Amino acid sequence: MREVEIESFAGVDAWAEAIAARLAETLGGALRDAGRAVFAGPGGSTPAPVYRRLAATDLDWANVAVTLVDERYVPETSPDSNARLIRDVLLQGPAAAARFVPLYTPEVTVDRAAAVAAHALADVGGRFDAVLLGMGEDGHICSMFPESPTLKTLLTPTLKPTVLGVPHGRDGLAPPQERLSINLPYLMSAGRVILGLKGATKRAVFEDQAKGDPKVQPIAALLANDVPLEVLWTEEG
């Protein structure tokens, strides 16, 4: 199991600034090398300060594709929509020129929507240059939830990068939502993966889960496989 240093920052501003700068550096490098770049980020309560700073970065956003690492199976009109957060906070200012690739489409089933999303991500190269992750207090990243029936498949390192449908269960939302999630191979093939953590509880959860079973614990799976992971933490929750 690989050791990854947890980099600590004094306050949310310094933490968000550092994450946004690293994401922008990696996206800028991909734009220079390939003329295009792909970013994938989370929803939830953590990323907004990072998205606000990244949105204002001077990048060739017209050649950047922005997508999600996971999505609740709800339309963007729902307050639970991760796409809504991306549109409201990241795709603003200079970053409004980016191409957004949502994961949610209204299909007959969540699995059909996952297949459509997998195709859409393949259409923008099937690989992410820069990824931002959040983590729930149960140790989930993306929509890789403990005891979820799709967890082992999502964490299987030998599959191709794809998007899977996740049945509703322990996501903490009321009512629980079906989900769409990228799988671990998408993180293994990424150029850079930054996990942003806030608060003492999440740091303790990360350190505990890092010692877990990579077949069923997402943090352990990140460390047991070749994910280019950096962990940035601030005490301020």
Ligand SMILES: O=C1O[C@H](COP(=O)(O)O)[C@@H](O)[C@H](O)[C@H]1O
């Ligand atoms: O439900 C989700 O949870 C995780 C963690 O959310 P946070 O509020 O603790 O930051 C998030 O990364 C994911 O995108 C989201 O769908």
